[in-house]
Amino acid sequence: MFDSALELVVRKLETRVGLSPDDRQAIFALPHVLRTYSATDYVIRDGEPPRQHCDFILDGIAFRQKMTVDGSRQIVSIHFSGDFIDLQHLFLNTADHNVEALTSLKVIGIERTALQQLVLQFPAVARAMWIEALVDSSIYREWVVNVARRDARARIAHLVCEIWSRVKAAGFLNPQGLKLPLTQVQLADAVGLTTVHVNRVLQSMRSERLIKDQRHVEPLNMAALAEAGGFDPRYLHLEQTSSANAS
Amino acid sequence: MFDSALELVVRKLETRVGLSPDDRQAIFALPHVLRTYSATDYVIRDGEPPRQHCDFILDGIAFRQKMTVDGSRQIVSIHFSGDFIDLQHLFLNTADHNVEALTSLKVIGIERTALQQLVLQFPAVARAMWIEALVDSSIYREWVVNVARRDARARIAHLVCEIWSRVKAAGFLNPQGLKLPLTQVQLADAVGLTTVHVNRVLQSMRSERLIKDQRHVEPLNMAALAEAGGFDPRYLHLEQTSSANAS
DNA sequence: CGTAATATTGACTCACTTCAATCAACGTGG
């Protein structure tokens, strides 16, 4: 039961590098707990030191948000099954933002110091974790571009394409689509717009049959969406495996 | 001569973790070259595989930019003396953006595979590099907030504050200020605005005595600038050292 | 000294915001 949760961690890392039996054994030996959050629960709170456990999502969706001094909110990332929520705090000592559960969330919380040791002492695992962290960075860069340079329609289209691609790559997509219970308020906070405007743009996108409902992403017309969002998935580095096994 | 360049790398990493004599020796043993770029030279090109060397800035300024399909440009980060330009490509196999020299640039290019080995085999070094990478991520998150949620005046003020803080923390600030040869076009590309608007906002900021000249950041009134930009430096994690030596 | 890059200006437009209702869906308690 516990082991099956760590199995998911192993499987995730193996999408990036080959693991030896020793590596796998070390992962299975990680002290951990299973934990559940309800929607709207905080997983990480701005200003707090890292918790004792580092969470890896088994099921559900979480998002990361920052507040400005004048009180507006920006969602800066969204995380799904198979994501480490919290690489950030593996080696940093203070949270500079919040992470909140979007849906009810099942995670495996791995003991932070044990995970640090694993990363520091098992090169193959380290490689995989580095790749995860660097892809996170790459996604942030694309978000900068998204909110800075695309209009409302393209921003929303781009975000939907990203989510679609990531969830699909992680193997959690059923053919009838993806349940994504983002409210329009949250969607607006993710793309840097107001709710009112998001609402109007969504209506027009629905009338174009680009999307059906932002709370349920369906494979209506991904090609048209990608076109509308100027979406180029290279930044997700989905095919990135450590073929660079120069090691 | 060569060693003095690596000395800078050592010094940088030691701002984050304590290094043992072994660690230091391993760093000094890194195969490397010294290299120079002229302003506007490309250091990294979108779409290319990683070069054989990983650059660390000894002197000068570089910036990272992405293009959208419709041809607009967004600068997503700026790098100064003491920054690794290229952690991204230490473990990823394709560049998804460009890095360009803003000024003439002196770098030490460390052999990529050797640096990988160092990071994978020397835990203290790994810790320091992780912290660098995670702080990079944190900065990207703040840039998302900056372009998504602040108005033109605040965006520019925030960017100036960030640059000021980072260069100061790296110890490269002379009392009369910082030469930052950003043109208004580049500044606009960094904050997600047009040149025309940046020009007008700069004029008003100059008249308020918030800044004097965007090409030379002077310590005119950093407190007022921080106020105008809603700048809270926590996201830079400047004080972050691995006091978490729970290891 | 000429030419290109950068900065500035003016007039006009527009995508997005703001403010303020209203509507719809849904769970809850009586």
Add this chain to the structure above:
DNA sequence: CCACGTTGATTGAAGTGAGTCAATATTACG
């Protein structure tokens, strides 16, 4: 089973920060 509160979605009217286009200064520099 219905009144009611709450959350999320929608609408309308009016305002504005920033963009666009196009011209002109200004500076840098070979």
